[in-house]
Amino acid sequence: MSSLAITLPAINNDAFAAATNFNMSGYAAPKIDKVRVAVIGLGMRGPGAVDRLSYIAGAEIVALCDKHADRVAKAQTILTGKGLAEVKSYSGEDGWQQMLKELELDLVYICTPWAYHAPMAIAAMKAGAHAACEVPIGLTVKECWDVVKTSEETKKHCMMLENCCYDFFEMLTLNMVRQGLFGELVHAEGAYIHDLLSLNFSKKGYDNMWRLRENIKMNGNLYPTHGLGPIAQCLNVNRGDRMTHLVAMQSNDFMMAKRAQELAAEDAFFQEFVGKRYRGNMDTTLIKTEKGKTIMVQHDVTSPRPYSRIHLLSGTKGFAQKYPKEGIAFGHSFVKEEELKDLYEKYTPELIKYIGEKAKEVGGHGGMDFMMDWRLIDCLRNGLPLDHDVYDGASWSSIVPLSCESVAKNSKAVNIPDFTKGAWKTNKPHDLTLAGGGNTEIRPKVSKDQKNQLKVE
Structure with missing residues (x-):
């Protein structure tokens, strides 16, 4: 099996840096009631988002858009099935652009x-709206810089929807890190x-x-942020430390071809x-931070x-790991079940x-999706800084093209x-x-009986 290694010219990944000086980290946009x-x-992830957002009283879904009109029509039934009115529909290749022109969002x-x-x-953002975007926020370093520049220029939030940052054990360990339970973090690992x-x-x-097709076009870590996001926030990346460089090694493809x-x-x-030529089975990316911490993704x-x-x-002072079983240790052995319960x-x-x-009741990967959505809306309504800003989305997403470059x-x-x-020094x-x-x-939540009644009416 031939090697995928090729020689590329050097790329200056800082060449796209925006000149804007406004700092979106900690920025509180005006309140939106x-x-x-x-x-x-409205394919894989969109219908779930429509369902979750429909439970949040502070969010008013006003438009649904997809290239395929039938998907839009199907998503409308999520709303009408809860007694909510249908909203504006947009479809076709350029439907999203038409929507941004016509509506105030x-x-x-x-x-x-x-x-x-x-x-x-x-x-x-250029149309005057905040953006919430599924992962990754960009596929090239230039795209990541362009998103950062636009957010700074428009003073509109751009939050990457990294739902795993809101999973229960990840949030628990983040709080433990903040309380100094593990001492100073030295190393962290994440994966998808x-x-x-x-x-x-x-x-x-x-x-x-x-x-x-993306698995053919790119050969690197195509989906780093589910593993990287939660550990990056534990390491205060972009808020007291930053990722400086990486090396990526990848196996050949043994299955896709x-x-x-x-x-x-x-x-x-x-x-x-x-x-x-498909990307390899396993990519292992090693990252070092300015303060000498190491990350494996x-x-x-x-x-x-x-x-x-x-x-x-x-x-x-300590250690935590979620998979294959949640555990916390302060030495050679994991703490016992009762002590773990007390820590929780x-x-x-x-x-x-x-x-x-x-x-958990609303759902979405066990509840973390809804917690993320609710928190996003609550921050926008109260004029609070978002948990994850455009710099997080850009830096975490940049691992995609940079790992491909290293491989x-x-x-x-x-x-x-x-x-x-x-x-990052003062954020x-x-x-x-x-x-x-x-x-x-x-x-x-709407009960089955209520749903049936809505259908009859």
């Missing part, structure tokens, strides 16, 4: 394929190990097989995907392995105590741009409390 939301992209919620993320977020081989080759999965051949032998549809969505985001934190009770953040059970250069070190332009960690917020109400 009723947040007018438009959702773009407070928030554009983007759930489209990756290549649309940066262009849509930039257009939304998720067997998506069948889904990536499914005709009924991603529209026009777009995610499979073979699967394409197997499927093409039975179905001519897959002939297009035969003979392509892995990506494998092909191999038959149990799901894992690792979420490992190693400090001078003591260090569970205020946000989870306030909204956690309601989030292509036979695992040579690649510099990571400072998207804060030096502000403050985001607030884990509900100070100034927590007043956004949640609509009750």
Whole structure:
């Protein structure tokens, strides 16, 4: 099996740096009592977002948009099934652009394929709306810089919707880090190990097989932020420390090209995907920070392995790891179940105590999706800084192209741009409390009987 290493010219990843000096970290935008939301992209992630946002009384969904009109019509039934009115519909290739021209929006919620993320977020901010964008926020370093520049120029938030930052153990350990339980963090690990081989080759999965095509175009860590985001905030990346450089090493592809051949032998549809060079099974990216901390992030969505985001934190006084089983240690052994329970009770953040059970009830990856959405709307309504700003989205997302660059250069070190332009030295960690917020109400769930009654009427 031939090596994927090739020689590339040196790239100056700081060359795209914006000149804007406004700092979006800690920025509190003017309060919005009723947040007018438009959702773009109603395939894999969008319908769930429509459902979750419909429970938040402070959010008013005013428009739905997708390239396919039938998906928009189907998403409308999510609203009408709860007794809410249908909203403006937009479809077609340029429907989202028409929507931005016609409507006054407070928030554009983007759930489209990756290549649309940066262009849509930039257009939304230029149209006067805040942007909330599924991961990653950009596929190139230039796109990441363009998103940062636009956010600073328009003073509109651009939050990458990294839901894993709101999972329960991740929030718990973040609070433990803030309380000094682990001492000073030295090393952290995250991952996205998720067997998506069948889904990536499914005709009924991603529209026009777009995610499979991304696995052909790019050879690196294509999806770093689920693992990186939670540990980066524990390390105060962009808020007291920053990622400086990385090296990435990747295995060859041992499964995707073979699967394409197997499927093409039975179905001519897959002939297009035969003979392509697919990204390798496992990518391991190592990152170092300005303060000498190390990070490992892995990506494998092909191999038959149990799901894992690792979420490992190693400090001078303690250790935590989420997968394969949640555990905390202060020496050679994990603490026993009863002590672990006491730690949970003591260090569970205020946000989870306030909204956690309601989030589990509404759902979305066990509740973390809803907690993220509710927190976003609550911050916008109360004029609070967002938990994750545009610099987080840009720096975490930049690992995609930078890991590809390192792999292509036979695992040579690649510099990571400072998207804060030096502000990381004074930026403050985001607030884990509900100070100034927590007043956004949640609509009750509609029972089956109520849904049936709505259908009859």
